[in-house]
Amino acid sequence: MPPPNLILLTNQQATRAAIQSAIETHLKARAGKNDTVLLFIASHGATYPVDGKQKGFIVTYDSNPEDLSASGIPMDDVHKLFENQLTSVKRLLLYVDVCHAGKIGQIVPRFDAVNKTAERDLTSEDVQMFGILAAQGGQVAIEGVDFGGGHGAFTYFLMRALNGDADLNRDGKVTMSELSDYVHDKVQEATARRQTPKQIGDIDETRTMAVTTQPGIDLKEYTVPTLVARRSLTQQRKGPSPPAVERVVLPLTASTLKYQDPEGLIKRFEDAVQQGHILPADDPSAFTFLDALSVRLKPEEYRAEAEKLRVALEDRGQQVLLTYLAGEQTPQKRDDFQLGRAYFEAARNLTPDSVYLESRLTFCQGRVAIFDKDYQRAETLLARAVGLDPELGYSYNGLGIAYLERADYDRAILAFRDAAKRAPYWAYPLHNMALALAEKGDYAGAIRTYERAIEIAPHVFYLPYNLGLLYQRLNRSADAEASYRKAMTIDPGNARAWNALGSLKAAAGRNAGAEKYYRQALERDPQFLAARYNLALLLSASKARSGEAQALWRDNLSRDPEHLPSRLSLAQSLAQSGNDAEAAREYGLVVAARPDYVAARLALGDIDTRMGNPSDALGQFEQAFKIQPASAEILEKIAQGEAALGRTADARSAYEKALPLATDGGARKRIRAALEKLK
Structure with missing residues (x-):
């Protein structure tokens, strides 16, 4: 196989964006009517409820298990790729080693899905589709060190079959039926029937899948394993941050760069991508080199380089969304979403027709608008994000936050409910829903919602912490303390729970205990x-x-x-x-700092009076009166200031204005007494 015809994505390379890019730009764009397409996937797999149905997802390197609908690759997409989108090629081969791979289902290529005007002469008899899925829809895919040093059982026996072990008649060839029978039988045997591969497509007895006289794949020997299911999806692996790179100060433009050697330009472009200089405003920016390459490379070569930049941009933007999925556990600021907006916008500019990128860009714009307190614009943007991709829970959650900030609690609750429906294992929308319910006065509903969130995410600090705040608000001190202590158990180093417990003790008059907890909070976070x-x-x-x-x-x-x-x-x-x-x-x-802070002006005026500065005091009182012109208290202070300066008429005028504004008998009696003294 010529190297340009092969794409291999492993470990941190196998992001959602990179895989989808390879499918779009390599399989769909390059495969022709006389080609064979082979797709092999070995990864995590999981089922995830979407609209009340369990759907299968392939988990990529950067997927978030709490919201696979937004960060995983639906197995339905693989089904659609082979059934509807690659029917103009000669042969289709698919091997998938993930848990619940059977969710991909049977695949029957649809020739009516191909554009009738396309130049092709293949018929349904010409096209062949064959594949093996590692497990049935409800099964996990087993892996372990005994399968050739760490492969999955399916992958290991597939390679053994292609190496020649499936050539039972020793004719030097492994046929399609031999391959299918060997993998099915050996995987079942090695996993004690816990895993049964699923064959899809049609068996062609004459089709040769491997020639045993050719070199095979080096494999360690198989030993009877201790069965281990595929790795847990509860922890998100994080790659290292890109290294800090000193920026070049020289002004670089596409006009000056386009005359340079193309190979040197490609290297500088790829270096910029690797170093994270991927936004148009960066200096140097990968976009600058890409613009220069646009006039030096063939169209297909340019598209390949542009795709590298698009994938890098999408990966960075996706990290913003993955952090958002952590909720208050990792609080985000306006700049985080602004950066996500920049990444998705730059990626969208490279692929203007991408609804996927448009929806994420719009979401980040909406979250920035919330930080800017432009809630009307936030609602418009987040509603559009929902419309662009209605299966993404985080867009509904963002829309709910916009409603919540405007005290539109009913619509906020509906939005959070929609978010929770699409991401049923994501606790953050439930937390937000509880906040909205509490603001409506439905405290019982808020408590139930927090309890449900804690059941989903028992190791998330902010859930019992906020439940404790709610209990404290309801004067349920014992429940509040229990919640705070649960939060402390989850994250002993988080100072907020210690501070909250201190406030609880202070409210109960237990000052010694309150002081202890406040000091312990400061030990954990001096800031x-x-x-x-x-x-x-x-x-x-x-x-x-x-x-x-x-x-x-x-x-x-x-x-x-x-x-x-x-x-x-x-x-x-x-x-x-x-x-x-x-x-x-x-x-x-x-x-x-706060010129409209009336209480501070009055306090400062009282101090000026005590210090013998009646003019300064009067100035503060008069400024306060401009802010609150219907205040009898402020007018009384103005009258006292005027009297101290010997301006009796002005003092009487101020008292007379204050008298009808006074709301209690004591104040009116005091003002009348002051007026009598001024006669």
Whole structure:
């Protein structure tokens, strides 16, 4: 077989995008009417519920077991490839060594699916289809070191058959029927009938599948194995991050590069892809070299290079989606989805007609819009993503988040329910659904939903943690504590559960226990501002420990000067301890950061009054009144400021305006008394 006719994808090469690319650009594009197409797949396999039916999926290197409908290759696709899309070739051979391979089903090539105007002269008698699937639809495919050092039982005996072991009549040839019978019998025997290969297509007794006089495949000997099912799908293997590469600063353009040697350009292009410089804005960018190659290579050569870039882009974009599937376990930021958008957009530009890429691009755009609080646009984009690929659970989940952010809880719940239906082993939409149910006041429903999510994903920290928050909100302290402790067991190093347990103890008046848990939270994460803030708040209740509390708030502000709760509490504590000058400074920083913060302006004005600065105090009160012009309290303070400056008429005017706005008898009595004094 000429090397250009063969594509081999193993380990980290065998991503979903790379496999689909090989099918589209190699099998479909290259195979002609006199060719034989041979497809061999050895991988993980799993069944996964989709719309109430168990469907088979081939698990690629970058698949996420929690949502195979979005990250695996449906076995239906293999069926369709051979039955509908490769019927213009002479022979079709298929070998699949995955669990539940029988889900691919019987394949009968449909010649009516071929364009009648295509130039072909094959008839149904000309085309031959033959394949063997490793196992029936409900079976796992066995593998182990005893099968030639680590092959699957099916793969091992298939190779033994092709090496000549199936040539029972010793005529130097392995026929199709000999191959099928040998693999079927030997796999059943070696696996104690736990695995039965499934033959598809038609047996042609005369068809030679191997010539035993030719060199075969080197295999270790077979020993009676200890049976082991194919590897677990519960853990996602992660490849190494691309190495950091120093960027070239020289300006490179396709116009200047296109005159260079094509082989050198190809190498620079492939180096850029390997180094991760795959976005158009990167410097140097693989796109720059690809643009130059477009005028130096033959069309088919250019398409082959462009496909390498498209696969790399799609793989990077897929990593964003795989992280999203982890939910709050690995929180994502706006930049993550913005990067995913860039990868999918660049890939889509190389294949403009790809609905697959368009749906993922649109999803990432919708998630960016949520971070931008542009919820109307987010809804539009995520609804479009759903329409482009209605089987992807994560698009429904994103749409539900957009509804949730707008407090449209009913539609949010429906969207999360749709997400959970399409990805029934994905806990994240159930978590979001529980949040929406709780906001609606359906606390029992929220609790049941969390319990269902925990049953699906018992080792995910954020599920019992958020259930604990819900129990604490409902004053079910014992249940809250049990949930927090369960979260601690799952992830002892996560400071959030320790902080939450501290707040639970503080609410119960058990200050010693609260302090212990807050400090343990900080031991696990010294950057956890909320835990340090809560500890300071707890200590500030004791006058003797107010200095410790102030030091903790200052520590927070040294780490994040914009942490408003720490600055407000520090200012309040300083004022209570009589340190008005420092308190005024802290309140001044709050007002500078948040000019509309009325409470801070009033507190600063009161301090200015105590410090003998009535003009400054009056300025703060007047600014506060502009924000809340119907406040009797602020008008009363303005009147007091005017009186302190000796402006009696202005003081009386302010009191008179305050009087009808006062809502309680005490305030009205106080204002009338002040007016009497000004007569």
